[in-house]
Amino acid sequence: xxxxxxxxxxxxxxxxxxxxxxxxxxxxxxxxxxxxxxxxxxxxxxxxxxxxxxxxxxxxxxxxxxxxxxxxxxxxxxxxxxxxxxxxxxxxxxxxxxxxxxxxxxxxxxxxxxxxxxxxxxxxxxxxxxxxxxxxxxxxxxxxxxxxxxxxxxxxxxxxxxxxxxxxxxxxxxxxxxxxxxxxxxxxxxxxxxxxxxxxxxxxxxxxxxxxxxxxxxxxxxxxxxxxxxxxxxxxxxxxxxxxxxxxxxxxxxxxxxxxxxxxxxxxxxxxxxxxxxxxxxxxxxxxxxxxxxxxxxxxxxxxxxxxxxxxxxxxxxxxxxxxxxxxxxxxxxxxxxxxxxxx
Amino acid sequence: xxxxxxxxxxxxxxxxxxxxxxxxxxxxxxxxxxxxxxxxxxxxxxxxxxxxxxxxxxxxxxxxxxxxxxxxxxxxxxxxxxxxxxxxxxxxxxxxxxxxxxxxxxxxxxxxxxxxxxxxxxxxxxxxxxxxxxxxxxxxxxxxxxxxxxxxxxxxxxxxxxxxxxxxxxxxxxxxxxxxxxxxxxxxxxxxxxxxxxxxxxxxxxxxxxxxxxxxxxxxxxxxxxxxxxxxxxxxxxxxxxxxxxxxxxxxxxxxxxxxxxxxxxxxxxxxxxxxxxxxxxxxxxxxxxxxxxxxxxxxxxxxxxxxxxxxxxxxxxxxxxxxxxxxxxxxxxxxxxxxxxxxxxxxxxxxxxxxxxxxxxxxxxxxxxxxxxxxxxxxxxxxxxxxxxxxxxxxxxxxxxxxxxxxxxxxxxxxxxxxxxxxxxxxxxxxxxxxxxxxxxxxxxxxxxxxxxxxxxxxxxxxxxxxxxxxxxxxxxxxxxxxxxxxxxxxxxxxxxxxxxxxxxxxxxxxxxxxxxxxxxxxxxxxxxxxxxxxxxxxxxxxxxxxxxxxxxxxxxxxxxxxxxxxxxxxxxxxxxxxxxxxxxxxxxxxxxxxxxxxxxxxxxxxxxxxxxxxxxxxxxxxxxxxxxxxxxxxxxxxxxxxxxx
Numbered sequence: 001x002x003x004x005x006x007x008x009x010x011x012x013x014x015x016x017x018x019x020x021x022x023x024x025x026x027x028x029x030x031x032x033x034x035x036x037x038x039x040x041x042x043x044x045x046x047x048x049x050x051x052x053x054x055x056x057x058x059x060x061x062x063x064x065x066x067x068x069x070x071x072x073x074x075x076x077x078x079x080x081x082x083x084x085x086x087x088x089x090x091x092x093x094x095x096x097x098x099x100x101x102x103x104x105x106x107x108x109x110x111x112x113x114x115x116x117x118x119x120x121x122x123x124x125x126x127x128x129x130x131x132x133x134x135x136x137x138x139x140x141x142x143x144x145x146x147x148x149x150x151x152x153x154x155x156x157x158x159x160x161x162x163x164x165x166x167x168x169x170x171x172x173x174x175x176x177x178x179x180x181x182x183x184x185x186x187x188x189x190x191x192x193x194x195x196x197x198x199x200x201x202x203x204x205x206x207x208x209x210x211x212x213x214x215x216x217x218x219x220x221x222x223x224x225x226x227x228x229x230x231x232x233x234x235x236x237x238x239x240x241x242x243x244x245x246x247x248x249x250x251x252x253x254x255x256x257x258x259x260x261x262x263x264x265x266x267x268x269x270x271x272x273x274x275x276x277x278x279x280x281x282x283x284x285x286x287x288x289x290x291x292x293x294x295x296x297x298x299x300x301x302x303x304x305x306x307x308x309x310x311x312x313x314x315x316x317x318x319x320x321x322x323x324x325x326x327x328x329x330x331x332x333x334x335x336x337x338x339x340x341x342x343x344x
Numbered sequence: 345x346x347x348x349x350x351x352x353x354x355x356x357x358x359x360x361x362x363x364x365x366x367x368x369x370x371x372x373x374x375x376x377x378x379x380x381x382x383x384x385x386x387x388x389x390x391x392x393x394x395x396x397x398x399x400x401x402x403x404x405x406x407x408x409x410x411x412x413x414x415x416x417x418x419x420x421x422x423x424x425x426x427x428x429x430x431x432x433x434x435x436x437x438x439x440x441x442x443x444x445x446x447x448x449x450x451x452x453x454x455x456x457x458x459x460x461x462x463x464x465x466x467x468x469x470x471x472x473x474x475x476x477x478x479x480x481x482x483x484x485x486x487x488x489x490x491x492x493x494x495x496x497x498x499x500x501x502x503x504x505x506x507x508x509x510x511x512x513x514x515x516x517x518x519x520x521x522x523x524x525x526x527x528x529x530x531x532x533x534x535x536x537x538x539x540x541x542x543x544x545x546x547x548x549x550x551x552x553x554x555x556x557x558x559x560x561x562x563x564x565x566x567x568x569x570x571x572x573x574x575x576x577x578x579x580x581x582x583x584x585x586x587x588x589x590x591x592x593x594x595x596x597x598x599x600x601x602x603x604x605x606x607x608x609x610x611x612x613x614x615x616x617x618x619x620x621x622x623x624x625x626x627x628x629x630x631x632x633x634x635x636x637x638x639x640x641x642x643x644x645x646x647x648x649x650x651x652x653x654x655x656x657x658x659x660x661x662x663x664x665x666x667x668x669x670x671x672x673x674x675x676x677x678x679x680x681x682x683x684x685x686x687x688x689x690x691x692x693x694x695x696x697x698x699x700x701x702x703x704x705x706x707x708x709x710x711x712x713x714x715x716x717x718x719x720x721x722x723x724x725x726x727x728x729x730x731x732x733x734x735x736x737x738x739x740x741x742x743x744x745x746x747x748x749x750x751x752x753x754x755x756x757x758x759x760x761x762x763x764x765x766x767x768x769x770x771x772x773x774x775x776x777x778x779x780x781x782x783x784x785x786x787x788x789x790x791x792x793x794x795x796x797x798x799x800x801x802x803x804x805x806x807x808x809x810x811x812x813x814x815x816x817x818x819x820x821x822x823x824x825x826x827x828x829x830x831x832x833x834x835x836x837x838x839x840x841x842x843x844x845x846x847x848x849x850x851x852x853x854x855x856x857x858x859x860x861x862x863x864x865x866x867x868x869x870x871x872x873x874x875x876x877x878x879x880x881x882x883x884x885x886x887x888x889x890x891x892x893x894x895x896x897x898x899x900x901x902x903x904x905x906x907x908x909x910x911x912x913x914x915x916x917x918x919x920x921x922x923x924x925x926x927x928x929x930x931x932x933x934x935x936x937x938x939x940x941x942x943x944x945x946x947x948x949x950x951x952x953x954x955x956x957x958x959x960x961x962x963x964x965x966x967x968x969x970x971x972x973x974x975x976x977x978x979x980x981x982x983x984x985x986x987x988x989x990x991x
Binding site (some may be wrong): 002003006007010013014100101102103104105106108109113115122123125128130131132134135147149152153154157158159160161162163164170172182185187198200202203204210211221223224225226227228230231232233234235247248249250251252253254258259260261262279280290292293333334335336337338341 | 372396578704
């Protein structure tokens with residue numbers, strides 16, 4: 001008997017809680033408390049039970065009845081106000097809404113996630129390698145000759161510590177290309193790497209910040225060719241800047257690639273016709289090239305069997321180019337001024 | 345390095361019907377980048393970026409030779425028409441200065457004494473220099489600049505009478521030696537610079553970089569020493585950067601140029617002195633040439649040419665291209681045997697260098713773009729570090745935090761702990777960027793300080809900090825740090841953010857513990873995750889180890905069948921003594937029955953804490969009678985253990 005009463009109560013309460021419809025509430029009331037309602041029926045059995053328990057069960061039955069009545073009353077009140085408010089209260093749709101909080105990701109972060117997803121679609125996997133590096137990874141293995149300008153104190157930051165007998169001085173990597181060596185040492189071809197990291201160079205002016213970001217691709221396979229490199233660069237250009245943009249490569253020079261290229265993207269403003277913002281219709285994006293055989297060798301890969309290509313570009317640069325941001329001082333990107341960050 | 349090339353001057357060395365814009369475009373695509381073409385009067389000036397490996401292109405002659413090779417491949421006739429100036433006459437008077445050279449410093453020296461009549465240069469020459477961005481001074485000095493731009497080898501001129509010496513010793517400078525350059529600036533040398541000494545210990549030239557005031561051509565100069573030197577590029581670079589003297593001569597010399605080019609420049613110089621300064625050669629020419637330029641042959645596999653470029657290039661085409669660039673080519677079997685001209689010998693070294701020459705002149709723009717097929721031997725888990733990094737950043741963004749991006753380089757006072765333990769730069773750019781940070785917090789606090797007009801700031805950063813290790817690279821650790829500034833900001837607000845973040849990352853077994861200072865230490869299991877730090881009533885920050893987050897983060901969810909029987913709820917309020925931890929009370933409550941599904945703090949007023957308790961059984965409806973029993977157990981346990989009373 002007690003169990004039955006409790007079941008009736010739980011049943012009724014959950015039905016009452018579930019509805020917002022006054023008509024349905026009326027029905028529930030009838031179903032439980034009406035002349036032929038479930039509780040009424042149960043209570044009719046009261047006289048038949050053992051007299052010693054009758055009192056206790058009677059109290060419980062009344063409790064259940066009150067609980068159900070209260071719940072119906074509360075709910076009726078609630079639904080009424082709900083309906084009245086919705087139907088009658090005037091709203092000013094031009095008042096401000098109640099907004100959930102919304103912060104901002106740094107524009108560099110946003111660019112990095114776009115770049116990562118684009119390269120991911122064509123099989124390039126993102127990796128992360130040391131920012132504080134040995135000369136060997138940042139220069140030596142990348143075929144930079146001794147005494148190369150990039151290796152001197154004017155261009156690269158060095159750490160005030162004893163050089164390694166094996167790897168040379170410790171430094172802040174000036175490019176993500178150090179990741180090429182790390183990647184090839186740890187993996188066998190075919191390799192498709194995307195290394196995005198902080199990089200460091202000893203200059204600070206309107207177009208340079210001492211800390212910046214690069215993204216580096218590395219592809220190593222049998223018979224990797226210039227046409228493969230062009231394919232990947234073009235894919236990125238169209239995916240990132242828009243399908244109507246084009247890329248081209250021009251001869252250039254880097255120590256760690258041979259041949260080396262400078263990559264241009266057609267100007268989005270003049271659509272390649274030539275305007276004030278571009279060079280004859282093209283904007284310089286960054287460097288690329290076929291991995292120098294010495295670099296493959298230095299990283300333990302047989303250059304007679306494999307070839308590869310690599311590219312390394314500034315995240316800041318592609319970001320500015322994509323957004324058409326006309327920031328007259330690049331250092332603003334790292335100023336952490338909220339007035340700036342909140343625009344992104 | 346950029347160079348300005350004047351069209352009319354170029355056409356003295358290059359015969360082509362091609363218009364300026366065509367020349368510019370074709371050069372850009374196949375050789376050097378023409379950044380801009382500018383029209384001034386009747387002249388067109390090409391502003392050209394020459395890559396550092398091609399100092400041979402820093403001249404009219406060099407660009408003309410390139411153009412004569414690349415234009416015909418694009419179907420435009422072009423011919424190199426530069427002529428070497430006539431041999432220099434050799435009068436019967438021997439060269440009067442004994443020059444003692446050090447072959448480790450200087451590869452070649454050519455010199456001659458001439459009588460000249462000093463004066464302004466003719467209009468044509470001074471105009472060309474000016475349009476080339478070179479200051480014109482007088483005919484004697486202008487010749488050296490004119491020759492350098494035309495032929496590409498730097499030259500120098502002394503006032504022979506002012507020099508007044510029978511001896512010139514080429515040597516390395518000693519530390520502390522001083523000199524005054526011809527522009528009147530005083531320098532103190534670091535040692536190891538290539539200098540000329542007049543035998544009396546006096547420096548009379550800073551070779552390859554700039555002349556000195558004590559031997560400079562004067563307004564009344566009558567006799568000159570026309571002097572060309574080809575130097576050790578590394579030493580030139582060192583001196584030029586050390587002293588900050590970036591003359592065009594220094595820029596060319598530090599890249600290294602073929603000493604074979606010297607003769608052409610020397611003859612052209614003498615010819616020009618005759619033409620514009622009434623120059624007369626009065627001595628024999630001195631030519632000291634200890635380090636002759638060398639060349640070599642490179643064998644290139646034909647198959648390799650095609651596989652690296654990605655399309656088949658006809659052998660004849662390759663041969664044509666190389667020949668036009670000055671290489672000698674012989675086809676032997678399946679390969680090309682290529683002899684490199686001396687002017688390119690220092691930078692064309694391997695088959696790939698030859699393939700580059702073929703490919704660029706053939707035209708990169710003619711090659712197709714093909715995304716290579718997917719082929720990888722590595723599978724990468726979806727939920728890797730980058731996945732969680734992005735998830736965390738996005739969560740914080742949607743909870744109203746803005747991401748900062750601060751420099752990894754900091755000043756001494758921003759380092760957390762004894763400065764000896766910091767990773768220190770040897771050559772910082774400025775004092776405020778001398779060390780590598782070991783915490784993101786000082787940087788974030790600085791950002792808050794710098795945005796002080798804001799009453800309310802919520803920022804975060806997820807980035808590396810650096811810890812020194814002996815005999816190894818520093819340990820780079822990613823940290824997730826943040827700060828909230830707002831009047832009366834609550835500890836629980838930051839705690840809530842961290843709790844919710846961990847929950848979203850599938851982490852449950854975290855604990856907040858008291859620490860010595862205001863705030864909390866945070867643990868996941870036994871791993872220390874990080875801390876919350878209350879700086880003052882309006883500023884709270886936190887720093888968490890991303891590594892520890894990654895160790896525990898997971899997308900895995902455990903499904904439990906949805907309860908068939910409804911839960912029952914109850915609130916109990918206890919008045920608790922000072923210092924009793926909520927968590928200890930909730931843990932104790934939970935111990936009282938397995939039917940207690942959840943206990944949470946619902947409300948708190950002074951020492952009275954209201955706990956919300958959820959009871960639920962998986963197999964039946966709970967009755968009030970059962971609950972009454974448990975409730976009594978709870979009240980008893982809590983009252984005894986914590987000396988609490990029920991309200």
